[in-house]
Amino acid sequence: MRLHRNLVFSVIDGLNLIFNEGEYADKVVQKLLKRDARWGSRDRKFVAETTYDIVRWKRLYAEIADINENYSRENLWRIFAVWATLRGIELPDWSQLEGTPTRRIKGxxxxxxxIRKIKESIPDWLDELCVAELGEKVWSKEINALNKQAEVILRTNTLRTTKEKLQALLATFDNETEFVKGHPVALRLKERANIFRNDAFKNGLFEVQDANSQLVSEFLDVKPGMKVVDACAGAGGKSLHLAALMENKGNLISLDIYEAKLRELKRRARRNGAHNIETRVIDSTKVIKKLYDMADRVLIDAPCSGLGVLRRNPDAKWKIQPGFLDKVRKTQQDILQRYSKMVKPGGKLVYATCSILPSENQEQVKKFLETNEDFTFVEDKKLLASTSGFDGFYMALLERK
Structure with missing residues (x-):
């Protein structure tokens, strides 16, 4: 591979924004890819994948480069030199790369x-926490899986098409896909591509959604005509799936504390042809209280550490702090206690997170059930990246007596 100066400089600029300015990697990469209209798909791929790769392995590369918490541009170049050397890429004769100790890097x-915490590039405290919660053997396998690049999985929008028809249509755009066993409407993209530009996406025939994430809405067991609440809807990935499972029949109320996210959900719903979604901003306790004892089904896709989705959000390893985990566990229990009151007698509730930690999952459900005798535990699913090949998720199905 031959390195091109403008592409590498873009990567360095992006790393500076992520490591020093605290910006999110996905937002930075989006900005970088708009930098030069002359870039082809190969150029864009280099910028995106190299940036994510260095973010993912930040600690390992910094340790090899003998850099502490000082990500000056000079040090970012040293980290980039480590990345290139370990991939066997010949370093060009640029001043920023002079004197790179290639042999020492490999040693x-x-x-x-x-050393796992350095090899897998994670903070000491996080390594210790996950060993305590999951055990040494499980955590070693899990963090190794979470450091792999996520595959591109599509969810067929069954309001507009079938999985078989979508597969055939995508093939006409040279996007080859395959079915995913155990995931009824999922397609796996065989080669990474920008599928947001083709007409199938613009016409709302699919959404990009991890295969295990797709299981959450299915787990809620919704039926057409029901009154369903997606209590932490965000930008609506699971709301859109629920609308499809409900065949656009019934009432789907999508709640969130952020109005901007619900605006994005409305935009996506129009593209998907999902007409039974009603959005409501949680701007006071009244919004929840008005729905007490009303819903056949309630989905609580709770705020969490996001440790199950590190494959697609590698910078979360560096942004999350111990204090945040304590705070988010408190928030999870508070939401579960209050939002569960929206379930009517005989109705069902799913509590879900994209975390792999029992303290955010099974322990939260156990604590809730100890103080809510009118709910019974039905079943749960613990999905690990190391055993499923997809994102880490937890979901528990509860029923109100």
């Missing part, structure tokens, strides 16, 4: 590969 890589 230090072998040395650090024996």
């Amino acid at each position: 230090r890589f072998d040395e650090f590969s024996k």
Whole structure:
């Protein structure tokens, strides 16, 4: 591979924004890809994947480059040199890369590969926490899986088409896909591509959604004509799936504390042809109280650490702090206690997170049931990236007596 100066400089600029300015990697990459209209797909792929790769392995590369918490541009170039050297890429004769100790880099890589927290590039405290909650063996396998690049999985919008028809249509755009066993409306993209530009997406025939994420809405067991509440809807990925499962029949109320996210949901719903979605901003306790004892089904896709989706959000490893985990657990229990009151007698509730930690999952459900005798536990699913090949998720199905 030959390195091109303008592409590499873009990567360095992006890393500076992520490491020093605290910006989110996905937003930074979106900005970088708009930088030069002359870039082809290969150029854009290099910028995006190299940026994500260095974010994912930040600690490992920084340790090899002998850099502490000082990500000056000079040090960012040293980290980039480590990335290139470990991939066998010949370094060009640029001043920023002068004196790169190629042989020493490879030696230090072998040395650090024996230490999990450095090899897998995670903070000490997070490594210790996950060992305590999951055990040494499970955590070692899980963090290794979470450091792999996520595949592109599509969810067929069954309001507009079938999985078989969508597959055939995508093939006409040279986007080859395959079915995903155990996931009834999922298609796996065989090669990464920008599928947002083709007409199938513009016409609302599919959404990009991890295969395990698709299981959450199915787990809620909705039927056409029901009154369903998506209590933490965000931008609506699961609301859109619920609308499809309900065949656009019944009432789907999507709630969130952020109005901007619900505006995005409305836009996506129009593209998807999902007409039974009603959005409501949670701007006071009255919004929830008005729905007490009203819903056949309630989905609580709770705020969480996001440790199950590190494959697609690698910078979360560096943004999350111990204090945040304490706060989010408190928020999860508070939401579960209050929002569960929207379930009517005989109705069902799903509590879900994209976390792999029992303290955010099973323990929260256990605590809730201890103080809510009118709810019974039906079943739960614990999905790990290391065993499923997709994102880590937890979901528990509860029923109100």
